[in-house]
Every structure is written in C-alpha cells, then in structure tokens.
Amino acid sequence: MKKIFIIFCVQIIGIGAYAQSAVSASGGEALGSGGSSSFTIGQTFYSANDEQSGQVSEGVQQAYEIYDVTEVQNPISSAISLSAFPNPTNNFLNLLIEGDDVSGLVCTVFDVTGKQLSVKQIVSDNTIIDMQLLSPATYFVCITKEKNEVKTFKVVKN
DSSP, rough: OHHHHHHHHOOOOHHTTTTTTTOOEEEEEEEEETEEEEESSSSSSOOOEEEEEEEEEESOOOOOOOOOEEEEHHHHHSSEEEEEEESSSEEEEEEEEEEEEOOOOOEEEEEEEEEEEEEEEESSSSSEEOOOSSEEEEEEEEEEETEEEEEEEEEEEE
C-alpha cells in the first residue's frame, strides 16, 4: 500500500511540474498597485476569457488593434465618412473619404508621445499616407477640418 501511495505522489508531482510550462522566446513579470501579471513572448496557443467587465486574451500576443480612437459628433464629422486601411500597414496607409467635399481637410500623424511627425493637406477622396520612413510602432492619424478634429485613427506600422 505504501508503494502505491509513493507511485501516486510521484505521478501527481510529475504532472504538476509540467502544468505551467511553455516554450517561449522571452517573458517577465509586471507589477503594479492593482496586482501583478506574468507574461511570455512567443507562446504557441491562446485562450480568451470574456466577462461582463471585459475580456482577457491569454497566450498569443495580439499583433494589432483596429478601431477608431475618436469620432467627434459635430456637423463636420456627420457629413463625412472616413476609413483608414490597411491596418496594420507596412508602407502606405490609404485614407478613404466619402461624403462632403475634402476641401480644408488636413491629415496629421503623431507618435504615441504626441510628437507631430507629418502634416498633409488632403486633396482627393482617396489619399495615400506614406509611412515608409517611420519605424515599426503605433501612430495616431488625426483628420481635422478648419482646426476642428473630425476623426483620429490608431494605426500600427509593422
């Protein structure tokens, strides 16, 4: 009986030892006043947990986010429909404008620190924004008309 108990304990310990293992490129632990989280980079699977208060994706790092940062509800933005694609992008971002005329529209690219990187006057309903010289990172593309914000896109450059 003692032999069976020892074999059982060894098997349980052996199974438990591999329960939290993963082959990954790197990792670490993030600590803060709200708690802590450990993370790895390069995991081969993921799971997503949805709750009423939010969503957590465990495992694979999410490569990009596609959503509008702001869309100001005013007469200017209600007359214009804007879309930016592809997101993420490698070299060029297409800005498609439908609706009102494009006169007076200005496109400004900012980095995540708020530094203005480029300004371009929009002259057609399909404008190409050159992002070739920008390093891979997240940028904000802000569309304004007469110094009033119309829409801001969060764009990832690969």
